[in-house]
Amino acid sequence: MKLSPYTLLTLLLACGHTSSGSGGSGSASVTGTVSGNSIPTSDTIGVRGTTTDNGPLQPVAGALLTNVGNVCGILQNDGNPASSQVLDVRVVGASGDVTTGTYMLNGPGGIGGAVSLLLQDQSCNPTLHSTATQGSVTLTTASSVTVAGSFDVTFPTGDHVTGTFSGPVCTFNTLDAATPTCQ
Secondary structure (H helix, E strand, O other): OOOOOOHHHHHHHHOOOOOOOOOOOOEEEEEOEEOOEEOOOOEEEEEEEEEOOOOOOEEEEEEEEEOOOOHHHHHHOOEEOOOOEEEEEEEEOOOOOOOOEEEEEOOHHHOEEEEEEEEEOOOOOEEEEEEOOEEEEEEEEEOOOEEEEEEEEEOOOOOEEEEEEEEEEOOOOOOOOOOOEEO
């Protein structure tokens, strides 16, 4: 099974990969916790690309909020930082391009918003992977340079999380990379 770059974003820092481009040093503000864990906001990058999760190529736009500085550079250099935390906020479109607007979670055919939290330990083993089940993602900017917006979601634990984000787009490729080493 061929995994697309965006499919792997939820496991992003657990298996970062190479490419070219710039990005990072964005900003985010989050209220709420998931299973008692605060949401990372040290660095935010915008992400644009395609996914093949549901068959044909579908456009994707979103952001990654992390507890790791310079996350774009790390992804472009096969980094896998220990004890990393990633909140993956994204919108998957039907075709063409993802545009600004509000997208409900869990849309038909995988179209719509999605928000997931991934935590890993000091040995780079996943310790938590939780995906919000209710709510929405709003994109206010979805350009090739910046992705910005907000989210208001509820996780299976009942935890309610809201936030805003803005990040420069980082380009990287998860398919052509070497296996990262836990750092």
